[in-house]
Amino acid sequence: MNLGTLYGIGVGPGDPELLTLKGLRVLRSAAVVACPADRTGRPGLAARIAAPHLRREQRLTPLYLPFVSDEAVLAAAWSAAADTLYADLALGLDVAFISEGDVSLFSTFTYILREFQERYAQVAVRIIPGIASPLAAAAALQLPLAIGDETLTILPAMHRIEELEAACAPGRIVVLLKVAPVYEQVYTWLKASDRLEQAHLLCWVSAKEERIYRRLPAAAERLPYFSLLIIRPEPAARR
Ligand SMILES: C[S@@+](CC[C@H](N)C(=O)[O-])C[C@H]1O[C@@H](n2cnc3c(N)ncnc32)[C@H](O)[C@@H]1O
Incomplete structure (x- = not known):
């Protein structure tokens, strides 16, 4: 089975219309949409921005990625998040990880990307910038x-x-x-x-x-x- 593609999509600062055409197309085409969430699992701003664009069949995967200084806690959280995403990619599903603003400006996507580069390098990754x-x-x-x-x-x-x-x-x-x-x-x-x-x-x-x-x-x-x-x-x- 072919692996799915992991997309990092910047969904813009808040207005759902401030999303690029490419970001929108890829967001709607992915089977799974992963988003940052708080510790209770409640999706954050990125999911709110993307919500009006999502199709009913798409699955939302909220990921808790803590902001703490303990390196071991961080490493475990990023590793677990990457494993969760890989489980769907291994089934051939495309996964869009969304981040508010841009994915390359102080975004948790950077940690996910590093996990994939180090541990799941066989997965194709595409990044679609957003309005920071x-x-x-x-x-x-x-x-x-x-x-x-x-x-x-x-x-x-x-x-x-x-x-x-x-x-x-x-x-x-x-x-x-x-x-x-x-x-x-x-x-x-x-x-x-x-x-x-x-x-x-x-x-x-x-x-x-x-x-x-x-x-x-x-x-x-x-x-x-x-x-x-x-x-x-x-x-x-x-x-
Ligand atoms: C972790 S950084 C994420 C930056 C984001 N990736 C971007 O490209 O704008 C979070 C900080 O970005 C700023 N920020 C993000 N979105 C904002 C918005 N809609 N209005 C004001 N500040 C915002 C705030 O200073 C917030 O504390």
Whole structure:
């Protein structure tokens, strides 16, 4: 029996229409759709984005992939997830692993891909990129993400305020992902360094809960996980 193909599909930031034509075609053609899920097995944002496009016959496989620092726990979870997917691929079924935004930008698909490259190299893998959240945020703000000789830094999370300070050098645009848990610290630093005017906060960009703050809410505001911050000086009129 021929093996199925494993697809990694970026399903975009939240609006189900922000999915590429190719992503949509392959998503609908796969027998099995695998998606990240929480520890209770409840599918996450990627599954919600894909839901309006799925056919009734398609099987959804939620996979719990924890965010923990314990390497052994992580390795076991990725290995188990790859085994689960391989069971269907071995039956000749195509499997689409979906990820919100793009599959190559801080996506759990990277770990799945590595498992396949190391342990199931006989399986064909195809990756279909998606619209990443920083791109959707720039579109929502109607601001360039970067232009001319500006430099763009994407920080996946901030562990120390010095990291943000270093990234915010002149001529640099910074996108800070996973900002929710450190928002108070970041707000305080932006205020102290006179950068509040340069910061834009976007929550659930392009999804139905979208909130865009061109003026940042108070430091004590509780933000959803799907929040990001763009810190950029006004773009020069012409370069
Ligand atoms: C693990 S990263 C995944 C990034 C994703 N693969 C992408 O391409 O955008 C999760 C972080 O991305 C950001 N994010 C993803 N989707 C978002 C959205 N619709 N609105 C705002 N932030 C989003 C948030 O900062 C969130 O904490």
